Amino acid sequence: MTLIEEFLMPGGGTSINTLPKVSLHDHLDGGLRPQSIIELADSIGFVLPTTDADALGEWFADQSNAGSLVEYLKTFDVTTAVMQTREGLSRVAREFVEDLADDGVIYGEIRWAPEQHLARGLTLNEVVEAVQDGIEAGIENVEKSGRSIRIGQLITAMRHANRSLEIAELAVRYRFDGVVGFDIAGAEAGFPAGTHRAAFDLLAREFMPVTVHAGEADGLDSIRGALFDGRALRLGHGVRLAEDVTIERQDDDNTFVTLGPVAQWVRDRELTLELSPSSNLQTGAVAAWGEELFDHPFDLLYQLGFKVTVNTDNRLMSDTTLTQELALLSDAFGYDLGDLETFQLNAAHAAFLPLEDREELVEAIETGFGEA
Template sequence: MTTDAERILPGTRVPLGELPKISLHDHLDGGLRAQTIIDLAPAAGVELPADTADALASWFVESCSSGELVDYLKTFDITIAVMQTAENLTRIAQEFVEDLAKDGVIYGELRWAPEQHQRQGLTLDQAVEAVQAGIDEAVEAIEADGGWIRAGQLISAMRQNDRGMEIAQLALRHRDAGAHGFDIAGPEKGFPPSRFADAFDLLARECFPVTVHAGEADGLESIRSALVDGHALRIGHGVCIADDIELEEGDDDASYVTLGRLAQWIKDRGIPLETSPSSNLQTAAFTAWGPGMTGHPFDVLYQLGFRVTVNTDNRLMSGTSLTREVALLVDAFGYDADDVEQFMVNAAEAAFLPLEDREELIERIIAGFGRA
């Protein structure tokens, strides 16, 4: 049987797994190898629910499929517990980038919250430096082996805590040493971006890019706050923007679309949406458009001209890869190579990189999709 990685999409001769990809929404603490958790758990004093890599990986997927974001987030108690030393952070970051490269990713942003990794005495700066060491080691090894990848950190603040300004300042300290952007993560409902308005204002004044988790577990006001209070250049997930889109069947069998003001604003300004299909399905981030992947608003958004991107969110918790996420969308909506190439170009254009670097990514995508 042909695997997702081996599939050949209409319009290209290159296997899906080898096509160049961009990963914008990928959590470091959600992308550990199951075997690595098993290796690190004893020294960290962590009791695991399974003792083999396959069984542990299955446990994560099953535990994250309740349809509730809060339950989904509880599984991170295990991964974060083994990420409390510089050595462990460096190993995990290195493996993370290696796994991206094996998946055909040529640029990845690793988002994580340093404030969750201080239980054994690491300072915030030491934690960031440890992760960057792992990223650098992986990139160097991949290039030495003839590959090519670029990666950086997105420094996240936990929205239920009160350390927004502190973490924003941390990100700024490391902006020339691997920090590509800022994010807020954690429980969305009840913790709007407006709580960190002062931090977002600082980042805007310093011209430092921001993405905000919004429109995943909360509605349109969360997205609006991300744009207004957070000065967000991208929206993490953002699938609830579909609630601001009305589809009607006319008497002539044609469909008519009406966009609300917020949806129209996001579309007209090309604000990227970091959709994560499997994760969105697990947390029931969308329900009104039908069951399963075919009910995901991704295709409606794409057909209407929104700047959609494809992401994994948490590869361990969803048992997925970027190749698999693309394959799921291909199966659900019949996309070909031209469509997938557009998704990757959308992501490259949205990357938190200088213009010249983004243009290089786009050139690599076009070349990768076009080579015979």
């Protein structure tokens, strides 16, 4: 797994690595270092496919290229297995923050599902506190190196389970101790957001920001549920919103389209799409449009004025970084620094932070790109 690799913009040679970035959709259990997995597995007697770090990183990437979200999710059985102790959770969270900073991220939201980390006797409160301890240690290490980063937890409920109300209560309980929002994740098809209406009602009463995985492994009905039942401010992936965009005709200079009601609503309300290009290819989320990055409807949505953001989803499984995702998109669609800045500004405006803090993020991004 390549944690630090320099990517340059075509022509000008500006390093994408050093540009200030905002990461909105990044799973804690999808961003472990292979060597850390090996060491943590050894400490608890968990058997891995291999104990060579490079080979293990390749194993995760190979297993994740199944073209199915269900198959893709099976790799998390390994990562969550080594995240069942205070030490494991704190270490993974600390290293996660350090790796984000090495990728040029100045603000990141880390999403993870506390209910998946109770196998060795920890309570929900204890796992949240362990992760927060690791986050704070990571921030401290980043600051020692002369850089800065801010991190918020997105507490996630598993949509195929029945603990969402309890997890929503957990998120509210820790909203001033590191938690900035709520999410539901896991197998999407067959598990609509409406199943978790009680949790979303609680979150709405408490004015807790919500993002919902939708439009990845399921289509427009799932997105409708995220908007109606979840009151989502952002769509986790949301790539299949493009199913509600009809291309009427094209000529050499223009593409004429019609937006369906769901797409029209999302665009007109400037609801943010947390797109993850490499992951979307791996899970088959964009199979209706093709198998290459150039086929991804990212550019279509961007050109139509949707609030698109760029994310990694799971850095280990996709063997990627936010820098790499931006470089891949730049290569596929010819984006320049102005486009990349727009993606970061979109993310900054959509962060689950107070307005004043978002304005500071915007200023930091504009300054960083202005100096590039």
